[in-house]
Amino acid sequence: MSDTHAQTVAYVRDTMLPAAAPPLRESGAVRWLRENLFSGPVNTILTILGLLIVWFLVATFWDWFAHSVWNASSLSECREIIAATWGEGARGACFAVIRERWNQYVFGFYPQSLYWRPTMTFGLLMVALAPVLFSASLTIRRVVLVITAVVTLWAMSVLGAPVGWLLFSAAVLVAGLLASERNIAWLLPFSAIYPLLGVWFLWGGSLWGPIFVLVGPLLGWVAWRMLSGVSPLLATVAALLVTLLFWMGLAGEAARDAENILSLSIESVRSDRFGGFLLSLTIGVAGIALSLPLGIMLALARRSDMFLIKSLAVIFIEFIRGVPLITLLFVASLLLNYFLPPGTSFDIILRVIIMVTIFAAAYMAEVIRGGLAALPRGQYEAADALGLDYWKAQRLIVLPQALKISIPGIVSTFIGMFKDTTLVTFVGLYDPLKSMSDAVRANIAWKGIYWEPFVFVGAIFFLICFGMSRYSMYLERRLQRGHR
Amino acid sequence: MKKTVFLGTAAAATLLSGMVMAQEGSTLAQVKERDELNCGVNTGLVGFAAPDANGNWTGFDVAFCRALAAAVLGDANKVRFVPTTGQTRFTALSSGEVDVLARNSTWTYSRDTDLALDFVGVNYYDGQGFMVNRELGVTSAKELDGATICIQTGTTTELNLADYFRANNMNYTPVNIDSNAEGEQQYMAGACDAYTTDASGLAATRAAFADPENHIILPEIISKEPLGPAVRHGDSNWGDIARWTLNALIAAEEYGITSRNIEELVRSSTNPEVQRLLGATDDLGAMMGLDAEWARRAILAGGNYGEIFAANIGEQTPIGLARGLNAQWTQGGLLYAPPFR
Numbered sequence: 001m002s003d004t005h006a007q008t009v010a011y012v013r014d015t016m017l018p019a020a021a022p023p024l025r026e027s028g029a030v031r032w033l034r035e036n037l038f039s040g041p042v043n044t045i046l047t048i049l050g051l052l053i054v055w056f057l058v059a060t061f062w063d064w065f066a067h068s069v070w071n072a073s074s075l076s077e078c079r080e081i082i083a084a085t086w087g088e089g090a091r092g093a094c095f096a097v098i099r100e101r102w103n104q105y106v107f108g109f110y111p112q113s114l115y116w117r118p119t120m121t122f123g124l125l126m127v128a129l130a131p132v133l134f135s136a137s138l139t140i141r142r143v144v145l146v147i148t149a150v151v152t153l154w155a156m157s158v159l160g161a162p163v164g165w166l167l168f169s170a171a172v173l174v175a176g177l178l179a180s181e182r183n184i185a186w187l188l189p190f191s192a193i194y195p196l197l198g199v200w201f202l203w204g205g206s207l208w209g210p211i212f213v214l215v216g217p218l219l220g221w222v223a224w225r226m227l228s229g230v231s232p233l234l235a236t237v238a239a240l241l242v243t244l245l246f247w248m249g250l251a252g253e254a255a256r257d258a259e260n261i262l263s264l265s266i267e268s269v270r271s272d273r274f275g276g277f278l279l280s281l282t283i284g285v286a287g288i289a290l291s292l293p294l295g296i297m298l299a300l301a302r303r304s305d306m307f308l309i310k311s312l313a314v315i316f317i318e319f320i321r322g323v324p325l326i327t328l329l330f331v332a333s334l335l336l337n338y339f340l341p342p343g344t345s346f347d348i349i350l351r352v353i354i355m356v357t358i359f360a361a362a363y364m365a366e367v368i369r370g371g372l373a374a375l376p377r378g379q380y381e382a383a384d385a386l387g388l389d390y391w392k393a394q395r396l397i398v399l400p401q402a403l404k405i406s407i408p409g410i411v412s413t414f415i416g417m418f419k420d421t422t423l424v425t426f427v428g429l430y431d432p433l434k435s436m437s438d439a440v441r442a443n444i445a446w447k448g449i450y451w452e453p454f455v456f457v458g459a460i461f462f463l464i465c466f467g468m469s470r471y472s473m474y475l476e477r478r479l480q481r482g483h484r
Numbered sequence: 485m486k487k488t489v490f491l492g493t494a495a496a497a498t499l500l501s502g503m504v505m506a507q508e509g510s511t512l513a514q515v516k517e518r519d520e521l522n523c524g525v526n527t528g529l530v531g532f533a534a535p536d537a538n539g540n541w542t543g544f545d546v547a548f549c550r551a552l553a554a555a556v557l558g559d560a561n562k563v564r565f566v567p568t569t570g571q572t573r574f575t576a577l578s579s580g581e582v583d584v585l586a587r588n589s590t591w592t593y594s595r596d597t598d599l600a601l602d603f604v605g606v607n608y609y610d611g612q613g614f615m616v617n618r619e620l621g622v623t624s625a626k627e628l629d630g631a632t633i634c635i636q637t638g639t640t641t642e643l644n645l646a647d648y649f650r651a652n653n654m655n656y657t658p659v660n661i662d663s664n665a666e667g668e669q670q671y672m673a674g675a676c677d678a679y680t681t682d683a684s685g686l687a688a689t690r691a692a693f694a695d696p697e698n699h700i701i702l703p704e705i706i707s708k709e710p711l712g713p714a715v716r717h718g719d720s721n722w723g724d725i726a727r728w729t730l731n732a733l734i735a736a737e738e739y740g741i742t743s744r745n746i747e748e749l750v751r752s753s754t755n756p757e758v759q760r761l762l763g764a765t766d767d768l769g770a771m772m773g774l775d776a777e778w779a780r781r782a783i784l785a786g787g788n789y790g791e792i793f794a795a796n797i798g799e800q801t802p803i804g805l806a807r808g809l810n811a812q813w814t815q816g817g818l819l820y821a822p823p824f825r
Contacts, residue, residue: 079694101537109539272564273539334572337579428527428567428576434663435527435567439535441665442528444802448692450669 067092070099074445097449098456101440105457108275108430114204114267116161118278120169121201123152125285127176128194131187133471136478141180149173195289202282204268208255215254216246271349275430277460282349284418287356291417292410294357295364296403300394302369313365320362326426328355333427352424360417367413371406372398404479411472415465432457511583511715511722512556512773520562523549524582527567529664530688531797531805532588541565544796545586548607548713551782552584552729555774560785570638574599578716584726586713588682590640600717604727607712607789609809609818611705612644613683615690618698620677625704629654634667634676636660641681644707664689678702682709688803724772732779735761735821736788738812743787746780761824768824779824789819 024030037047067086072078078094086092098105107115126148134141152173156166172190179186196210220243227235259265274282301313320328332351340346375398383393403410425435437453440446515521525533525545533543541563550560568576568587577585578600588610589595591603614633616622625648635642637660649656659676661667668689671679679686683705690696713730715723736742739758741749750762759765763776770776786792790812797805811817 075692104537109535112538270564272566330572334575334579334581337581425527426569426571428569428572430527430567438663438665439528442526442530442534443536444530444688444692447530447688448668448694450665 064091064093068095069093070095072096073100075447075449076445093452093455094449095452095456097440097446097452101446104440105276105432105436105453107278108436109273110269110275110278111267111273113160114269116156116159116165117201117204117266117269119152119155119159120161120165121198122281123148123156123169124172124194124201125198126152127172127187128191128198130176130180131184131191135184138181141184142177145173145177145180149177195286200266202269202274203271204266206255206259207264207266208258209251212251212255212258213247216243216251219243219246271347274349276432276436279349279424279429280418280421280432283353283356283421283424286353287360287417287421288414290353290357291360291364291413294361295368295413296399298361298365299368299372302365303372317362317365320358321366325356325359325420325423328359329423329427331355348427348429352427352429356417356421359420360413363413363416364410367406367409368402370409371402371404374405375401404476407472407476407479411468415468418465418468419461432460511719512725515556515583519557520564521549521553521556521584522564522566522582523552524566524568524573524576524585524587525549526587527569529588529685530692531684531801531803533565533586535565542796544608544792545588545713547786547792547796548586548730548733549584551733551785552726554785555729555732555778555782556725558781560781570636574601577601577714580716583722584713584715588711589714591710591712591714592640595714601714602717602723603712603714604723605712605730606710606818607730608684608710610682610684610709610711611809612641612680612707612709613686613705614678614680614702615671615686615699616678616702618700622678622702623700625702625706626652626654628656628678630656631677632657632659632675634659634661634670634679636664636667636681637662639681640707640709645680648706668692682711684797684803684805687805691802691804721772725774728772729779729782731821732761732782732824733789733792734812734819735824736779736783737790737819738814738821741783741788742791743784746783750780757824766825 021027025034038044067082067090069078069081069092072081072094073096075094075097078092078096082090082092082094103112103115107118110118126144130141130145134144149170153166153170156169161169176187176190193214196213200207200210220239223242224235224239227238298313298317301309302317304310304313329352332355333348336346336351379397379401380393383397386393388396422431422433425431425433428435430436430439433454437457440453441449523546525541525543528534529543529545531544533541533545535541546565549563549565553563554560566576566582568582568585573585573587573589574595576582585601586607588608589603590610591606595601596603614625614628616628622628628649633645633656635645635658642658645656645658659670661670664681664685667679667681670676672693679689681689683701686701690699690701693699713726715726735757736746739755739761741758741762746762749758750764753759753762753764756765760768762780763769763778767776769778787795793805793807793810794800797803799806807815807817809818811819813820
């Protein structure tokens with residue numbers, strides 16, 4: 001039937017037209033613009049307003065950035081260069097201050113010949129963090145560790161690290177890389193002892209100190225093993241007591257004696273030499289590493305059925321959250337000295353780390369409590385039905401889910417805490433943002449410089465915090481389970 | 485269970501004994517035992533105290549710390565500089581964190597009595613002044629009625645400003661700032677008509693401007709700001725050591741003892757006061773628990789008062805302060821060291 005018509009009816013088309021490009025307003029950039037920026041009157045007005053603001057910002061600040069001077073030894077020299085290049089009355093940024101005081105912004109007053117030590121510390125930190133942060137993906141681990149190894153070794157050799165230490169860190173970095181290729185869990189023991197190693201690298205002194213700090217828990221574990229047959233409670237108490245007593249009574253003496261027999265010392269650096277980003281990162285990393293476990297314990301304690309534990313947790317959290325961080329820092333730096341016996345020197349950075357940690361932990365506890373509360377009741381009941389005891393139920397069923405829910409909140413707390421490390425300026429430590437910049441300005445060559453240090457320090461803080469935020473998003477994606 | 489109780493008791497005993505053993509001794513003994521002087525300084529003030537790129541402190545206040553360390557410990561470098569902010573400085577001193585505070589702090593009645601500090605003297609006579617833009621057309625502080633004024637909070641300058649305007653029946657709007665750098669910025673941005681702080685600070689600030697000729701420092705000095713080192717109440721001997729170290733620096737300038745000619749003067753000087761001061765005759769140091777050569781070392785550390793002034797804030801430096809009130813009493817200034825005998 002149709003055949004006949006196809007042959008006889010002249011107006012039936014027998015070939016397809018070639019596909020034409022969509023109309024201009026329905027394709028490409030024009031369509032994107034129309035749909036996203038000019039879809040309606042309100043949207044159009046907002047777009048124009050936004051463009052005006054951007055234009056205003058660029059128009060106002062462009063010349064300041066464009067006239068930047070990077071090579072000068074004083075603010076007045078900067079001004080001369082700007083006047084000579086861009087004419088009288090031109091303004092420009094004088095980033096030469098960053099160039100000249102770069103070391104101070106990064107390392108504070110750390111001895112120049114020892115700059116390689118913090119560099120090595122943070123390089124090895126990446127190795128210690130690999131099994132914790134990047135346990136899932138071999139590719140990411142490989143990229144991170146290779147970059148870390150190259151950058152660390154290059155920086156250390158530029159900074160004049162002794163050959164022995166270069167070989168040591170090369171060995172650790174390569175071993176870390178190999179372990180990461182085979183089985184990342186092998187690196188966990190290194191992660192466990194890293195905090196002590198890091199402290200030793202940064203502050204120096206005798207290695208026997210950290211070694212005997214490690215011996216304490218070991219003795220505690222022995223005590224626990226010996227008594228665990230008698231009574232679990234007694235064993236736990238004894239383990240804690242043995243550890244504490246060893247630390248308070250014997251560890252110091254033993255470390256001194258061992259040091260006299262076999263010296264394992266590197267040049268020690270005092271806390272008042274720390275400053276700049278070295279200080280911020282030291283406090284930030286220590287605070288982050290310590291506040292998460294403490295926060296988990298507090299969150300569990302707050303949801304505990306035991307009245308005393310629960311009340312203590314509530315009091316602690318509410319008290320710490322109710323007090324501004326600056327108050328805590330003042331307490332750490334000044335009030336403690338009234339209570340401690342005169343002559344005791346309790347390291348100021350340690351004091352600050354403790355205060356920052358408990359401050360962040362109180363917030364962390366509430367964030368994690370939110371995650372715990374969000375878990376359906378069925379999960380707890382399932383754990384009970386399986387016959388798991390409290391700790392096993394928390395470890396295997398409750399916490400993995402609760403922590404996953406809380407990731408955005410946890411990372412927010414971390415970011416907030418890291419930025420709060422600049423508050424140490426109020427207790428006379430040299431944070432990069434204010435104290436260090438004021439110290440730079442106290443030199444007559446740079447007096448009067450104002451915005452450039454803020455821009456620089458702000459940019460570095462942004463990079464670090466943005467990195468943390470992206471990492472948390474990666475973690476959320478990776479831990480996504482079902483519900484799609 | 486018995487074992488636990490025993491261990492607990494032992495732990496408590498260890499803690500207690502630790503506290504009892506550390507008895508408070510005299511500051512001098514503590515400093516000597518520590519072999520280091522803890523000196524509270526400004527976190528950064530041009531000319532008075534500032535760390536350089538390597539963390540070495542220099543400045544007018546710093547020089548006093550070094551002289552004191554040289555007098556007590558024999559080495560001008562045995563000082564740990566503890567940077568203190570305006571809020572923490574006095575607490576740091578009274579809590580024992582620092583042995584002496586040389587942080588351009590004004591000697592006032594309430595600080596000396598109520599805060600339990602002892603100011604050991606004056607190392608810089610300052611006074612509060614005003615800086616205005618030349619275009620404002622103001623030539624006297626009396627014409628500042630109704631002006632907005634940038635003022636640093638928590639300092640004596642804030643109180644002086646209120647007193648001065650009340651006394652002259654004028655009004656002003658304060659713009660509170662936190663630091664000198666912020667004050668400069670606000671002033672340059674036109675947020676305030678006048679910037680007020682100590683005259684030494686104004687001079688340094690003006691020197692750092694791109695256009696110093698467009699800004700004038702008004703002639704009125706509206707307050708007395710005697711800046712000096714301070715120690716804690718209660719240890720008079722330590723206060724004496726700090727006081728007489730400062731006096732030794734001032735007296736050295738009066739008698740013409742400089743870091744260059746001091747060795748020669750020890751041998752050849754015929755002035756009995758110089759002889760006593762330098763420990764050539766009499767043993768003045770023993771009266772406060774130091775050796776005979778304490779003053780010699782203090783002067784050698786950074787020179788006499790005049791040398792310290794010239795090196796850090798004097799007219800040859802970019803800050804360019806004139807001696808003014810800080811000249812010797814023989815030159816029409818206020819520096820007057822009591823006799824060494």
